[in-house]
Amino acid sequence: MKDLSERKQRILRAVVTDYIHTAEPVGSRTISRRYHMDLSAATIRNEMADLEELGYLTQPHTSAGRIPSQRGYRFYVDCLMDMVELTTAEENYLARVFLQLEKMREIDQIVQHTVKVLAQMTNYVSLVLGAQFKRSVFKQLRIIPLDAERALVVLLTDSGYVRSKALELPKALNSEELARIVKYLNEQLAGQTIEELTLLRLQGLCRSLYAKIDLVDQLLLLLEEMSREDSTRVFLGGTANILKQPEFRDVEKFGHLLELFEQDEALGILLEPLQGGLSVRIGTENPLQEVSECSLVTASYMLYDRPLGTLGVLGPTRMDYGKVVVIMQRIMEKINALVKGL
């Protein structure tokens, strides 16, 4: 695809590969020597000049080697990248880890551990958006009186998720009434995702539920609170890894990233709008300008064809895409299997 000659592609791949590993601008000599092309440096220079004109490479300054542009990386990821197999050491590590993870029964717990594993294996920053409660399907609601004033609201979803929260109980409410309200709500709400039980929907209910508006109001607040907590459940791992990347030795750049890392909502945006499978976003393809010099590889873990949450690996645009993608795929398989078994 694209109108790049076979030879240009070979050279582009060589440049990207080399730059990924050395973080230094790549010169024509290096290519011709290190990558067994049967071409002289001069020829390669010409080709590289072409590639620069076409927008795949750039020069940090005249008379330095070339480095890939965002477009160059994109082409590499789409067409040139070759997947590296995991080493047996890595396979073993993964196996051992998932042996542990199998014992855990809560998806958030599993995923929270995974974030460390991802960071460890990739040497980049990894981030996870915990299971999105609001995307689950409502199954059942219970209200369990605790004492005179308080009750526990328990919400069950089809993904086996149980969420509970305390609630003030209106005093003038006998247990039959309560039971009736709960029954009514259960009938009305069944089968919808939490997200769909929006303010509007529930407000409709509010009106139709002649009395006891106070209680429903509180439930509404609770639901909102729970949905809001979704975006708070972002976990980070390996933040210190960025410091290993020469491009982030600069305190300024790094500082901006660090600040970003503390804004859960922002991270949510970064991870949120995802198609099902694995995706690679390079530089400014990301929705936040703070990461315009980073790339993000994401994938969602699924239950019943519905995405529950998302894993991501964040590194410099010069990240080792091949490796990260492979690791990501392997881990997603395993997680999905685990989720199914819950």
Add this chain to the structure above:
Amino acid sequence: MKDLSERKQRILRAVVTDYIHTAEPVGSRTISRRYHMDLSAATIRNEMADLEELGYLTQPHTSAGRIPSQRGYRFYVDCLMDMVELTTAEENYLARVFLQLEKMREIDQIVQHTVKVLAQMTNYVSLVLGAQFKRSVFKQLRIIPLDAERALVVLLTDSGYVRSKALELPKALNSEELARIVKYLNEQLAGQTIEELTLLRLQGLCRSLYAKIDLVDQLLLLLEEMSREDSTRVFLGGTANILKQPEFRDVEKFGHLLELFEQDEALGILLEPLQGGLSVRIGTENPLQEVSECSLVTASYMLYDRPLGTLGVLGPTRMDYGKVVVIMQRIMEKINALVKGL
């Protein structure tokens, strides 16, 4: 206290104050000029030489100014420091923030917001150890069947804390038996802190509870899990603030701190062993060597004279102790009031 002459104390205070604000070694000239002492630089030089010999000051190299040693800071904090009042801007900010916080009904939520406020106001890193479940006093246990296989275990503590978790239900267990077990457990466990319901204690119960060991086993695991989650509830704020401190411009040092920040257990250690009130730990007084160049100001929020959790501010040893301590005190007052009202 201590056997430091009035004059030496004045000079020490001047050195510390100046160093705190400039981060540069302080010379004798600076002191005599900037701090209206009616003494010549030469005299001050002599005194500073004494102070160095006594261990309160050090020289980064011959012919540089002096900087306070750990001992110097300690003396400053204990005897010399003067508390700076908050500016009205700060007071307003605080008032506004706590107006918001009052609306929240969960201690963890409150405290999680506070961490940002602390970081914002101090310009250092702030950390919070969430309410320690294991220190709460057991009040009541409920087991609520959800469906054929699962039940919800609800644990109430005297601090109004409600914690719940799903549990596999042994099949061969009718509801009367279940009720009896729950009743028995409630009688046995009442009035103790979760921490005290240790493995040993519960294992004793296990034996005396002729049958249904499986269920109690599961409960045990659940309890342990919940206690373990305590140490996971460490929240950080303002990590990017460290970069503002010249002493952490060095990527190495900073990296170590960042790694520390990801180890919840380690942070727990840092915050855990605290007396009731406000404490200042300087450099190596801290239990972890990773922060041997940092100081940590901590305070616990209380309920019924029992510490629930801890707030902390971490900065370089050259931190503005006066300011941090004042801010901390004010915030603790407010939090404690809030906790009481829950």
Add this chain to the structure above:
DNA sequence: TATTAGCACTCTGCTCAAACGAGTGCTAAT
């Protein structure tokens, strides 16, 4: 016509020495 060798040129990064400046300790004067 495509490739290559050669060469002049550019730009960065390193090293080295010199100059600078802030601060000290000591001595002698007040």
Add this chain to the structure above:
DNA sequence: ATTAGCACTCGTTTGAGCAGAGTGCTAATA
């Protein structure tokens, strides 16, 4: 007891000079 003065120390900055890597262009080559 204090202070002015002075020689000395040591880190930091500055600028020149040089080496190295890489380019673009031109002319020769297959």
